[in-house]
Amino acid sequence: MPPEPTPRTAVRRLPEKQVDDLATLHAILDEALHASVGIEVDGQPYVLPMACARDGDHLLLHGSTGSRLMRALAGGAAVCVSVTHLDGLVYARSAFESSMQYRSATVLGVATQVPPADKVRALEVLTEHLLPGRWAELRAPLAKEVAATMVLRVPLAEWSVKVSDGFSEDPPADLEQPVWAGVVPLRLVAGTPVDAPDLGPDRPVPAHVRDRDRDR
Protein backbone atom coordinates (compact mmCIF):
# COMPACT_ATOMS: atom_id res chain seq x y z
CA MET A 1 0.00 0.00 0.00
CA PRO A 2 1.73 3.18 -1.13
CA PRO A 3 1.58 6.06 1.29
CA GLU A 4 0.16 9.41 0.35
CA PRO A 5 3.05 11.73 -0.43
CA THR A 6 3.79 13.87 2.59
CA PRO A 7 5.01 17.44 2.22
CA ARG A 8 8.47 15.94 2.57
CA THR A 9 8.14 13.26 -0.10
CA ALA A 10 5.95 14.95 -2.71
CA VAL A 11 8.14 15.37 -5.78
CA ARG A 12 8.26 19.00 -6.75
CA ARG A 13 10.61 18.87 -9.74
CA LEU A 14 9.34 16.88 -12.71
CA PRO A 15 6.39 15.48 -10.71
CA GLU A 16 5.33 13.47 -13.77
CA LYS A 17 8.27 11.22 -12.99
CA GLN A 18 6.97 10.32 -9.55
CA VAL A 19 5.80 6.74 -9.19
CA ASP A 20 3.79 5.63 -6.21
CA ASP A 21 3.47 1.88 -6.47
CA LEU A 22 5.11 -0.27 -3.87
CA ALA A 23 6.26 -2.86 -6.40
CA THR A 24 8.50 -0.29 -8.09
CA LEU A 25 9.95 0.80 -4.75
CA HIS A 26 10.70 -2.82 -3.90
CA ALA A 27 12.23 -3.52 -7.31
CA ILE A 28 14.56 -0.53 -7.01
CA LEU A 29 15.66 -1.50 -3.50
CA ASP A 30 16.01 -5.17 -4.41
CA GLU A 31 18.40 -4.32 -7.24
CA ALA A 32 20.56 -2.09 -5.02
CA LEU A 33 23.84 -3.30 -3.61
CA HIS A 34 24.33 -0.07 -1.72
CA ALA A 35 22.45 2.99 -0.59
CA SER A 36 23.53 6.54 0.17
CA VAL A 37 22.63 7.19 3.78
CA GLY A 38 22.19 10.79 4.84
CA ILE A 39 22.40 11.98 8.43
CA GLU A 40 23.06 15.32 10.05
CA VAL A 41 25.61 15.75 12.84
CA ASP A 42 26.37 19.14 14.38
CA GLY A 43 24.72 21.03 11.54
CA GLN A 44 26.63 19.19 8.84
CA PRO A 45 24.93 16.65 6.59
CA TYR A 46 26.91 13.50 5.87
CA VAL A 47 26.22 10.98 3.14
CA LEU A 48 27.66 7.51 3.52
CA PRO A 49 27.57 4.61 1.12
CA MET A 50 26.34 1.51 2.92
CA ALA A 51 25.35 -1.96 1.82
CA CYS A 52 21.61 -2.48 2.06
CA ALA A 53 18.93 -5.11 1.69
CA ARG A 54 15.18 -5.02 1.85
CA ASP A 55 13.54 -7.20 4.49
CA GLY A 56 9.82 -7.07 3.84
CA ASP A 57 8.65 -3.57 4.65
CA HIS A 58 11.99 -2.45 6.09
CA LEU A 59 15.37 -1.63 4.66
CA LEU A 60 18.33 -3.17 6.48
CA LEU A 61 21.68 -1.46 6.99
CA HIS A 62 24.60 -2.74 8.98
CA GLY A 63 27.93 -1.62 10.27
CA SER A 64 30.29 -1.70 13.17
CA THR A 65 28.96 -1.09 16.65
CA GLY A 66 31.97 1.25 16.94
CA SER A 67 30.82 3.51 14.12
CA ARG A 68 29.94 6.99 15.23
CA LEU A 69 27.32 7.37 12.53
CA MET A 70 25.76 3.96 13.17
CA ARG A 71 25.40 4.95 16.80
CA ALA A 72 23.86 8.30 15.82
CA LEU A 73 21.40 6.48 13.58
CA ALA A 74 20.55 3.98 16.30
CA GLY A 75 20.08 6.92 18.64
CA GLY A 76 17.10 8.16 16.68
CA ALA A 77 18.60 10.68 14.27
CA ALA A 78 16.47 11.46 11.24
CA VAL A 79 17.79 9.57 8.25
CA CYS A 80 17.40 9.69 4.49
CA VAL A 81 18.27 6.59 2.50
CA SER A 82 18.70 7.11 -1.21
CA VAL A 83 19.12 4.48 -3.90
CA THR A 84 19.78 5.36 -7.53
CA HIS A 85 20.19 3.20 -10.59
CA LEU A 86 21.54 4.94 -13.67
CA ASP A 87 19.93 3.25 -16.66
CA GLY A 88 21.02 5.40 -19.55
CA LEU A 89 22.39 8.61 -20.98
CA VAL A 90 19.82 10.59 -22.89
CA TYR A 91 21.22 12.42 -25.90
CA ALA A 92 18.81 15.24 -26.76
CA ARG A 93 19.07 17.85 -29.53
CA SER A 94 20.29 20.41 -27.00
CA ALA A 95 22.41 20.38 -23.88
CA PHE A 96 19.39 21.71 -22.00
CA GLU A 97 17.19 18.70 -22.76
CA SER A 98 19.98 16.16 -22.33
CA SER A 99 19.49 14.01 -19.26
CA MET A 100 19.76 10.54 -17.82
CA GLN A 101 17.48 7.59 -17.45
CA TYR A 102 17.34 6.54 -13.83
CA ARG A 103 15.29 4.93 -11.13
CA SER A 104 15.68 6.43 -7.70
CA ALA A 105 14.09 5.78 -4.34
CA THR A 106 14.23 7.95 -1.25
CA VAL A 107 13.21 6.73 2.18
CA LEU A 108 12.86 9.11 5.12
CA GLY A 109 12.50 8.02 8.69
CA VAL A 110 14.24 6.87 11.80
CA ALA A 111 16.26 3.69 12.07
CA THR A 112 15.98 1.25 14.93
CA GLN A 113 18.25 -1.58 15.91
CA VAL A 114 17.22 -5.06 14.94
CA PRO A 115 16.73 -6.82 18.28
CA PRO A 116 19.34 -9.43 19.26
CA ALA A 117 16.99 -12.36 18.72
CA ASP A 118 16.49 -11.35 15.09
CA LYS A 119 20.03 -10.24 14.26
CA VAL A 120 21.39 -13.42 12.73
CA ARG A 121 18.35 -13.73 10.50
CA ALA A 122 18.78 -10.09 9.42
CA LEU A 123 22.45 -10.75 8.64
CA GLU A 124 21.34 -13.73 6.56
CA VAL A 125 18.96 -11.46 4.62
CA LEU A 126 21.77 -8.96 4.01
CA THR A 127 24.28 -11.63 3.00
CA GLU A 128 21.87 -13.43 0.72
CA HIS A 129 20.87 -10.17 -0.93
CA LEU A 130 24.46 -9.15 -1.63
CA LEU A 131 25.90 -12.62 -2.22
CA PRO A 132 22.97 -14.85 -3.22
CA GLY A 133 23.57 -18.50 -2.40
CA ARG A 134 26.46 -17.79 -0.08
CA TRP A 135 24.93 -18.07 3.38
CA ALA A 136 24.34 -21.83 3.28
CA GLU A 137 27.97 -22.62 2.52
CA LEU A 138 29.50 -20.35 5.18
CA ARG A 139 30.10 -21.31 8.78
CA ALA A 140 27.63 -19.86 11.27
CA PRO A 141 28.46 -16.37 12.57
CA LEU A 142 30.40 -16.32 15.81
CA ALA A 143 28.81 -14.69 18.82
CA LYS A 144 31.56 -12.07 18.90
CA GLU A 145 30.96 -11.25 15.23
CA VAL A 146 27.26 -10.76 15.82
CA ALA A 147 28.00 -8.64 18.88
CA ALA A 148 30.37 -6.41 16.89
CA THR A 149 27.79 -5.79 14.19
CA MET A 150 24.97 -3.32 14.47
CA VAL A 151 22.01 -4.02 12.23
CA LEU A 152 19.54 -1.22 11.66
CA ARG A 153 16.21 -1.21 9.95
CA VAL A 154 14.37 1.71 8.43
CA PRO A 155 10.63 1.31 7.85
CA LEU A 156 9.45 1.76 4.27
CA ALA A 157 6.76 4.15 5.41
CA GLU A 158 7.65 7.61 4.08
CA TRP A 159 9.21 7.29 0.65
CA SER A 160 9.22 8.55 -2.88
CA VAL A 161 10.27 7.03 -6.17
CA LYS A 162 11.21 8.73 -9.40
CA VAL A 163 11.60 6.93 -12.69
CA SER A 164 12.94 8.56 -15.82
CA ASP A 165 12.86 6.03 -18.63
CA GLY A 166 12.10 7.82 -21.86
CA PHE A 167 13.86 9.67 -24.62
CA SER A 168 14.39 13.40 -24.76
CA GLU A 169 11.36 15.59 -25.23
CA ASP A 170 12.82 18.20 -27.51
CA PRO A 171 10.74 21.17 -28.58
CA PRO A 172 9.51 20.83 -32.18
CA ALA A 173 11.94 23.47 -33.48
CA ASP A 174 14.87 21.36 -32.31
CA LEU A 175 13.86 18.22 -34.21
CA GLU A 176 15.49 19.75 -37.30
CA GLN A 177 18.86 19.87 -35.59
CA PRO A 178 21.33 17.80 -37.64
CA VAL A 179 22.34 15.55 -34.76
CA TRP A 180 21.69 12.02 -33.63
CA ALA A 181 19.40 11.64 -30.64
CA GLY A 182 18.78 8.61 -28.53
CA VAL A 183 19.85 6.73 -25.46
CA VAL A 184 23.02 4.92 -24.46
CA PRO A 185 21.95 2.25 -21.94
CA LEU A 186 24.04 1.80 -18.81
CA ARG A 187 24.27 -1.37 -16.78
CA LEU A 188 26.22 -2.60 -13.79
CA VAL A 189 27.64 -5.97 -14.76
CA ALA A 190 29.55 -8.66 -12.92
CA GLY A 191 32.83 -9.84 -14.41
CA THR A 192 34.79 -13.04 -14.19
CA PRO A 193 35.41 -14.13 -10.58
CA VAL A 194 39.00 -13.73 -9.34
CA ASP A 195 40.38 -16.25 -6.85
CA ALA A 196 41.75 -14.93 -3.56
CA PRO A 197 45.56 -15.21 -3.53
CA ASP A 198 45.40 -17.34 -0.38
CA LEU A 199 42.79 -19.72 -1.79
CA GLY A 200 43.53 -23.34 -0.95
CA PRO A 201 43.31 -26.23 -3.41
CA ASP A 202 39.99 -27.78 -4.35
CA ARG A 203 37.99 -24.62 -3.82
CA PRO A 204 36.19 -24.22 -7.16
CA VAL A 205 34.10 -21.17 -7.98
CA PRO A 206 30.54 -22.13 -6.98
CA ALA A 207 27.74 -21.92 -9.51
CA HIS A 208 26.02 -19.09 -7.62
CA VAL A 209 29.14 -16.97 -8.11
CA ARG A 210 29.97 -18.07 -11.65
CA ASP A 211 26.49 -17.34 -12.94
CA ARG A 212 26.00 -14.17 -10.96
CA ASP A 213 23.97 -11.53 -12.77
CA ARG A 214 24.30 -13.37 -16.05
CA ASP A 215 20.59 -12.87 -16.59
CA ARG A 216 20.48 -9.16 -15.88
Place this chain on the structure above:
Amino acid sequence: MPPEPTPRTAVRRLPEKQVDDLATLHAILDEALHASVGIEVDGQPYVLPMACARDGDHLLLHGSTGSRLMRALAGGAAVCVSVTHLDGLVYARSAFESSMQYRSATVLGVATQVPPADKVRALEVLTEHLLPGRWAELRAPLAKEVAATMVLRVPLAEWSVKVSDGFSEDPPADLEQPVWAGVVPLRLVAGTPVDAPDLGPDRPVPAHVRDRDRDR
Protein backbone atom coordinates in the same frame (compact mmCIF):
# COMPACT_ATOMS: atom_id res chain seq x y z
CA MET B 1 47.86 19.43 -2.32
CA PRO B 2 45.77 17.19 -0.11
CA PRO B 3 44.28 18.86 2.92
CA GLU B 4 44.97 17.63 6.40
CA PRO B 5 41.96 15.61 7.53
CA THR B 6 39.71 17.78 9.65
CA PRO B 7 37.76 16.34 12.57
CA ARG B 8 34.93 16.06 10.04
CA THR B 9 36.81 14.24 7.31
CA ALA B 10 39.18 12.02 9.27
CA VAL B 11 38.08 8.46 8.57
CA ARG B 12 37.31 6.73 11.83
CA ARG B 13 36.21 3.35 10.59
CA LEU B 14 38.86 1.33 8.76
CA PRO B 15 41.26 4.30 8.65
CA GLU B 16 43.75 2.16 6.70
CA LYS B 17 41.44 2.59 3.74
CA GLN B 18 41.74 6.38 3.77
CA VAL B 19 43.65 7.83 0.85
CA ASP B 20 44.81 11.40 0.82
CA ASP B 21 46.20 12.07 -2.62
CA LEU B 22 44.44 14.55 -4.83
CA ALA B 23 44.92 12.44 -7.96
CA THR B 24 42.76 9.68 -6.49
CA LEU B 25 40.06 12.18 -5.51
CA HIS B 26 40.08 13.57 -9.04
CA ALA B 27 40.00 10.12 -10.63
CA ILE B 28 36.98 9.10 -8.54
CA LEU B 29 35.09 12.30 -9.36
CA ASP B 30 36.08 12.17 -13.03
CA GLU B 31 34.60 8.70 -13.37
CA ALA B 32 31.34 9.68 -11.71
CA LEU B 33 28.21 10.38 -13.72
CA HIS B 34 26.28 11.30 -10.63
CA ALA B 35 26.79 12.20 -7.00
CA SER B 36 24.59 11.84 -3.94
CA VAL B 37 24.06 15.33 -2.58
CA GLY B 38 23.14 15.65 1.09
CA ILE B 39 21.48 18.69 2.57
CA GLU B 40 19.44 19.28 5.71
CA VAL B 41 16.13 21.08 5.63
CA ASP B 42 14.02 21.59 8.76
CA GLY B 43 15.92 18.98 10.71
CA GLN B 44 15.56 16.31 8.04
CA PRO B 45 18.52 15.24 5.91
CA TYR B 46 17.80 14.74 2.23
CA VAL B 47 19.99 12.91 -0.26
CA LEU B 48 19.51 13.65 -3.94
CA PRO B 49 21.15 12.06 -6.94
CA MET B 50 22.52 14.78 -9.21
CA ALA B 51 24.72 14.78 -12.29
CA CYS B 52 28.17 16.13 -11.52
CA ALA B 53 31.44 17.10 -13.16
CA ARG B 54 34.76 18.24 -11.83
CA ASP B 55 35.97 21.63 -13.00
CA GLY B 56 39.52 22.01 -11.76
CA ASP B 57 39.35 22.31 -8.00
CA HIS B 58 35.58 22.50 -7.85
CA LEU B 59 32.75 20.05 -8.36
CA LEU B 60 29.90 21.30 -10.53
CA LEU B 61 26.23 20.49 -9.96
CA HIS B 62 23.29 21.85 -11.86
CA GLY B 63 19.54 21.90 -11.73
CA SER B 64 16.49 24.01 -12.21
CA THR B 65 16.39 27.50 -10.74
CA GLY B 66 12.94 26.45 -9.51
CA SER B 67 14.28 23.63 -7.39
CA ARG B 68 13.79 24.14 -3.68
CA LEU B 69 16.92 22.22 -2.82
CA MET B 70 19.05 23.99 -5.42
CA ARG B 71 17.94 27.27 -3.91
CA ALA B 72 18.74 26.03 -0.41
CA LEU B 73 22.20 24.99 -1.58
CA ALA B 74 22.77 28.33 -3.30
CA GLY B 75 21.64 30.01 -0.10
CA GLY B 76 24.63 28.68 1.77
CA ALA B 77 23.37 25.47 3.35
CA ALA B 78 26.07 23.03 4.40
CA VAL B 79 26.36 20.29 1.80
CA CYS B 80 27.90 16.85 1.57
CA VAL B 81 28.60 15.44 -1.87
CA SER B 82 29.27 11.73 -1.99
CA VAL B 83 30.48 9.67 -4.95
CA THR B 84 30.81 5.90 -4.80
CA HIS B 85 32.03 3.39 -7.35
CA LEU B 86 31.33 -0.24 -6.54
CA ASP B 87 34.21 -2.22 -7.98
CA GLY B 88 33.59 -5.70 -6.70
CA LEU B 89 31.95 -8.12 -4.32
CA VAL B 90 34.37 -9.65 -1.85
CA TYR B 91 33.56 -13.26 -0.96
CA ALA B 92 35.27 -14.02 2.34
CA ARG B 93 35.25 -17.25 4.37
CA SER B 94 32.63 -15.79 6.70
CA ALA B 95 29.69 -13.44 6.38
CA PHE B 96 31.45 -11.16 8.84
CA GLU B 97 34.51 -10.61 6.64
CA SER B 98 32.52 -10.40 3.39
CA SER B 99 32.55 -6.91 1.92
CA MET B 100 32.77 -4.88 -1.24
CA GLN B 101 35.53 -3.27 -3.22
CA TYR B 102 34.74 0.41 -3.69
CA ARG B 103 36.19 3.84 -4.18
CA SER B 104 34.31 6.63 -2.48
CA ALA B 105 34.83 10.35 -2.15
CA THR B 106 33.11 12.71 0.25
CA VAL B 107 33.25 16.47 -0.13
CA LEU B 108 31.98 18.79 2.59
CA GLY B 109 31.43 22.48 2.13
CA VAL B 110 29.15 25.18 0.89
CA ALA B 111 28.09 25.59 -2.72
CA THR B 112 28.07 28.88 -4.55
CA GLN B 113 26.46 29.81 -7.82
CA VAL B 114 28.64 29.96 -10.87
CA PRO B 115 28.48 33.61 -11.94
CA PRO B 116 26.49 34.38 -15.11
CA ALA B 117 29.59 35.17 -17.17
CA ASP B 118 30.96 31.67 -16.52
CA LYS B 119 27.73 29.71 -16.73
CA VAL B 120 27.85 28.58 -20.35
CA ARG B 121 31.42 27.40 -19.93
CA ALA B 122 30.40 25.47 -16.81
CA LEU B 123 27.50 23.89 -18.72
CA GLU B 124 29.99 22.89 -21.41
CA VAL B 125 32.16 21.22 -18.76
CA LEU B 126 29.14 19.34 -17.40
CA THR B 127 27.93 18.30 -20.85
CA GLU B 128 31.35 17.21 -22.03
CA HIS B 129 31.89 15.22 -18.87
CA LEU B 130 28.59 13.37 -19.17
CA LEU B 131 28.43 13.18 -22.96
CA PRO B 132 32.03 13.54 -24.23
CA GLY B 133 32.19 14.95 -27.74
CA ARG B 134 28.62 16.18 -27.72
CA TRP B 135 28.97 19.91 -27.05
CA ALA B 136 30.54 20.79 -30.40
CA GLU B 137 27.72 19.28 -32.41
CA LEU B 138 24.86 20.85 -30.45
CA ARG B 139 23.39 24.27 -31.08
CA ALA B 140 24.41 26.95 -28.59
CA PRO B 141 22.30 27.16 -25.44
CA LEU B 142 19.47 29.67 -25.61
CA ALA B 143 19.49 32.56 -23.19
CA LYS B 144 16.27 31.31 -21.61
CA GLU B 145 17.79 27.87 -21.11
CA VAL B 146 20.81 29.31 -19.37
CA ALA B 147 18.57 31.51 -17.25
CA ALA B 148 16.46 28.51 -16.18
CA THR B 149 19.52 26.54 -15.09
CA MET B 150 21.31 27.01 -11.82
CA VAL B 151 24.92 25.88 -11.81
CA LEU B 152 26.58 25.39 -8.45
CA ARG B 153 30.16 24.69 -7.57
CA VAL B 154 31.52 23.12 -4.44
CA PRO B 155 35.22 23.67 -3.66
CA LEU B 156 37.34 20.55 -3.30
CA ALA B 157 38.75 21.81 -0.03
CA GLU B 158 37.44 19.56 2.74
CA TRP B 159 37.23 16.01 1.49
CA SER B 160 38.01 12.41 2.22
CA VAL B 161 38.56 9.38 0.04
CA LYS B 162 38.27 5.73 0.91
CA VAL B 163 39.49 2.93 -1.31
CA SER B 164 38.84 -0.72 -0.61
CA ASP B 165 40.50 -2.76 -3.32
CA GLY B 166 41.76 -5.98 -1.82
CA PHE B 167 40.58 -9.46 -1.01
CA SER B 168 39.14 -10.56 2.31
CA GLU B 169 41.44 -10.67 5.30
CA ASP B 170 40.17 -13.77 6.97
CA PRO B 171 41.57 -14.87 10.30
CA PRO B 172 43.94 -17.85 9.92
CA ALA B 173 41.47 -20.29 11.44
CA ASP B 174 38.99 -19.52 8.66
CA LEU B 175 41.37 -20.35 5.81
CA GLU B 176 40.49 -24.00 6.33
CA GLN B 177 36.83 -23.34 5.56
CA PRO B 178 35.83 -25.46 2.56
CA VAL B 179 34.58 -22.55 0.48
CA TRP B 180 35.78 -20.54 -2.48
CA ALA B 181 36.99 -17.02 -1.70
CA GLY B 182 37.66 -14.22 -4.09
CA VAL B 183 36.21 -11.20 -5.80
CA VAL B 184 33.51 -10.73 -8.41
CA PRO B 185 34.39 -7.50 -10.23
CA LEU B 186 31.59 -5.03 -10.94
CA ARG B 187 31.58 -2.51 -13.74
CA LEU B 188 29.16 0.06 -15.14
CA VAL B 189 29.10 -0.50 -18.90
CA ALA B 190 27.52 1.32 -21.81
CA GLY B 191 25.35 -0.73 -24.15
CA THR B 192 24.36 -0.34 -27.78
CA PRO B 193 22.92 3.11 -28.53
CA VAL B 194 19.15 3.21 -29.17
CA ASP B 195 17.77 5.74 -31.67
CA ALA B 196 15.12 8.17 -30.45
CA PRO B 197 11.72 7.21 -31.93
CA ASP B 198 11.41 10.68 -33.48
CA LEU B 199 14.89 10.59 -35.04
CA GLY B 200 14.92 11.98 -38.59
CA PRO B 201 16.71 10.36 -41.54
CA ASP B 202 20.46 10.73 -42.03
CA ARG B 203 21.24 11.03 -38.36
CA PRO B 204 23.83 8.32 -37.82
CA VAL B 205 25.18 7.45 -34.38
CA PRO B 206 28.32 9.56 -33.98
CA ALA B 207 31.64 7.89 -33.20
CA HIS B 208 31.83 9.51 -29.75
CA VAL B 209 28.58 7.75 -28.85
CA ARG B 210 29.27 4.45 -30.59
CA ASP B 211 32.64 4.03 -28.93
CA ARG B 212 31.59 5.34 -25.55
CA ASP B 213 33.30 3.59 -22.66
CA ARG B 214 34.56 0.82 -24.93
CA ASP B 215 37.98 1.19 -23.35
CA ARG B 216 36.83 1.08 -19.73
